Amino acid sequence: MTIDIGIVGAGNRGETHAGEYADVDGAEVVAVADIDEQAAEALAGAVGGTAYGDYRDMLDDADLDAIDVCVHNNLHRPVTVDAADAGCHVFCEKPMAATYTDAKAMMEATEEAGVHLGVQNHELFSDETRAAKTLRDEGKLGDPYFARGVFSRRRGRPYVDGYGTPSFVRKESAGGGPVIDIGTYVVGRLLHLLGNEPVERVSGATFEHTEDTYDTDLVGDNRDQYIERLAESGYDVEDSGMGFARLADGSLLSLRAAWHMFLPDDSDVLAGTKGGVQFDPFEFYTTSGDYQATISLDLEEYERRQALFEGDTGYDFERSIGQYHHWIDTITGAAEEVVPTGEIALNSMLVMEGIYLSQEAGRELTREEIAERSESTAIDV
Known part of the structure; x- marks a missing residue:
């Protein structure tokens, strides 16, 4: 077919x-x-x-x-x-x-x-996400209750910093900045690993300090080019955003997303009652007897062994792990396990828009308040 x-x-x-x-x-x-x-x-x-x-x-x-x-x-x-x-x-x-x-x-x-x-959302199908899900499904994490997602750049604003087009930094076309542009990857991955539990409450803040970064000590001799690109871009979105989402089962998800922030990028993490994982580099944290244990997993070897085991069933493992293969298999009914990317993305929108709306309100908002305050920005074509 x-x-x-x-x-x-x-x-x-x-x-x-x-x-x-x-x-x-x-x-x-x-x-x-x-x-x-x-x-x-x-x-x-x-x-x-x-x-x-x-x-x-x-x-x-x-x-x-x-x-x-x-x-x-x-x-x-x-x-x-x-x-x-x-x-x-x-x-x-x-x-x-x-x-x-x-x-x-x-x-x-x-x-x-x-x-x-x-x-x-390619992160839903990454080696690290699949390994974390396997550990969770096998009970090695216990009950996950905290997740931290970070996608942060030192200097990486679309167009302004030399790549992409102005549409990325205009609310009229993009709707927002890094919170929904790159934050969507880590929010989706962590919601997936938390069982995509319903979002109940969100608090957050956003910041925009683009013009403050054009001191010659920060950008050198290219200051005029940056200022020219900023003016041309129509930049009216945030540089960075942070927030917390409380989920229906009591678990907590935090997000830091930035195109420009003077901090290092950090790994996503997921913590449960019996163990936890860091994604980059991938490490599994647990205890063995009275000893703390930090275990580095060989994800390539894990994938090879899974392929060997799955091969006995006639299922094409390599096909199952790519998001485009998975999408086609979902349509045809060939997917052995469907990752509900649409449902995860919809739940992610509550977190991400909740951060924007919390910034406007100056307080934490409930799921119902986010839904009530959310307005369509769709362009009628």
């Missing part, structure tokens, strides 16, 4: 997703849509598909099983809803949307249409 896919958005993410599908048996990109018709034609030519200037024309004309959404965050909702109405499964680039309201509408539209909704 071959799943015919249409990609919406022929930029960097669309090119990346198309390249991933090229390595997935049973997946074929047959159409590409982008308002930049030249870009659509270039990517469609590369994959051997048909180009469209409007994704709605693609939905009407191409015989698609699924679409892959690779446009700006505030466009995710309308494209997903239209695709669901057309009976297409949807795979969406992260974050799920710019607000919880829009993400929830996407989930409701796909559920009503009876199609699958997947959201890109």
Whole structure:
């Protein structure tokens, strides 16, 4: 069975997703849509598909099983809803949307249409995440109750620091900065390992100190170029954000996400009642008798042994561990265990938008308050 896919958005993410599908048996990109018709034609030519200037024309004309959404965050909702109405499964680039309201509408539209909704998060399928999940499932962590997620750069603001496009740093297109741009990876991974328990309360704060970093001692002789890029970018999002989410089972998740912050990046961690893990480098913390034990696991060897054991069943282990393979197997029903990337992403939106709304309110907010205060920022196309 071959799943015919249409990609919406022929930029960097669309090119990346198309390249991933090229390595997935049973997946074929047959159409590409982008308002930049030249870009659509270039990517469609590369994959051997048909180009469209409007994704709605693609939905009407191409015989698609699924679409892959690779446009700006505030466009995710309308494209997903239209695709669901057309009976297409949807795979969406992260974050799920710019607000919880829009993400929830996407989930409701796909559920009503009876199609699958997947959201890109490669961390859900990493060696480290799978190893931590195995330790959890085997009971070696006991009951997980605390998780810390960190994705922090010293200097890595899109466009302003020399890479990417201005759309990444404008609320009108992105909805926010690092909290939803890179924070979504670690929040999703840790919610997954905490059983994707419902979010109950969120507190947080965001900071923006871009102009303060253009002292010549910090940026040297390139100060004028940075200031010029900042002016061109329309930068109006945060540089960094931090927050805490209390989950329904009493566990706690913390997040620090920054494009620019004078601190080192730190590893994600997960702690339970019987053991804990650090992800980078991967270490398992426990006790043996009266001794504290720190165990470094050989993840490559672990994967090889799992492949050997799974090979006896005829199941293709290597296929099962990639997110694009997993997405296609989810659609076809071949996945032995479905990772609910859409549900995890929706729960993540409560954490991430909760941080923004907590900053505005100056206090911790309940799940109900976040949902009530969340407003659609989707762009009507």
